[in-house]
Amino acid sequence: MTAAPPPQDDRATVVLLHSSAGSPRQWQELVEELRRDFRVLAVEFHGHGMRPDWPHERRMTLADDAGLVLPLLEMVGGAHVVGHSYGAAVALKLACMRPLLVHSVAAYEPVLFRLLIDDTAHPQAGADVLRTAASMRDRLKAGQPAQAARLFIDFWSGAGAWQSLDGKAQRSIEARMPSVIRHFEALFAEPFPREQLAHMAMPMLLLSGSRTVEAARRVARLLRAALPLAEHQELPGMGHMGPVTHAKAVNERIRQFLRPHARFASTSVLPGRALTSLPDQPSTS
Numbered sequence: 001m002t003a004a005p006p007p008q009d010d011r012a013t014v015v016l017l018h019s020s021a022g023s024p025r026q027w028q029e030l031v032e033e034l035r036r037d038f039r040v041l042a043v044e045f046h047g048h049g050m051r052p053d054w055p056h057e058r059r060m061t062l063a064d065d066a067g068l069v070l071p072l073l074e075m076v077g078g079a080h081v082v083g084h085s086y087g088a089a090v091a092l093k094l095a096c097m098r099p100l101l102v103h104s105v106a107a108y109e110p111v112l113f114r115l116l117i118d119d120t121a122h123p124q125a126g127a128d129v130l131r132t133a134a135s136m137r138d139r140l141k142a143g144q145p146a147q148a149a150r151l152f153i154d155f156w157s158g159a160g161a162w163q164s165l166d167g168k169a170q171r172s173i174e175a176r177m178p179s180v181i182r183h184f185e186a187l188f189a190e191p192f193p194r195e196q197l198a199h200m201a202m203p204m205l206l207l208s209g210s211r212t213v214e215a216a217r218r219v220a221r222l223l224r225a226a227l228p229l230a231e232h233q234e235l236p237g238m239g240h241m242g243p244v245t246h247a248k249a250v251n252e253r254i255r256q257f258l259r260p261h262a263r264f265a266s267t268s269v270l271p272g273r274a275l276t277s278l279p280d281q282p283s284t285s
Contacts, residue, residue: 011037015041015069016041033255054182061189061190070097083106109208111216125218136181140178140181204227208234211238
């Protein structure tokens with residue numbers, strides 16, 4: 001007697017994108033909540049986790065990190081993409097590059113710095129980011145990665161946030177500062193295709209925190225105007241690191257958004273590995 005073939009897995013795929021200097025570890029609780037109904041994958045960006053640093057002399061772009069995700073989307077026939085901070089910016093870049101492969105986007109505070117630089121009516125938020133990035137770059141060039149990392153962490157989470165981290169977390173973030181600087185430079189140079197995104201058909205959920213920094217708050221306001229068809233929600237009591245500090249509430253909102261899309265008819269082969277274990281790396285921005 002011939003054994004029956006295993007049932008086809010018709011679950012949709014969710015791809016999780018982490019923040020600068022962090023890792024997929026930030027999504028551990030969300031993975032546990034989603035994997036009953038979805039296939040869940042994560043991508044580590046250049047210079048993070050097991051992924052080697054950016055190997056080229058030319059300046060890195062958002063498309064270069066988005067290019068790490070595209071092979072997964074192609075092999076599974078498309079996916080829902082969830083991102084935080086830099087990962088959220090990459091998620092929106094993917095939606096522009098290959099809209100037919102991005103079935104939806106859930107983004108918590110995408111750091112679209114070019115929006116701030118071009119916002120001549122309210123220049124202060126962009127100036128703050130540019131000044132912080134310049135100071136971080138100067139510290140790194142001077143051989144002071146810990147000082148660069150302190151500026152980075154305290155910018156997003158408030159004065160004293162760096163000191164609150166344990167030594168292991170601090171050392172990990174220090175090691176990733178060259179990649180963080182590349183992220184800033186890529187974001188400064190990346191134009192925001194408002195018209196293209198505003199008319200895309202895929203569902204979009206854009207989240208922000210009510211207690212976030214001014215730069216992220218201003219980006220959220222600009223996105224409300226630029227993407228009128230998207231869902232926009234400000235979550236109470238949260239800062240820029242809401243997916244880490246308030247994981248339960250953020251994950252529940254993302255799960256609600258994804259719930260109607262749990263099944264997707266696809267005969268594609270799932271590449272790589274499902275996200276069942278995560279590096280023990282803190283996420284930072």
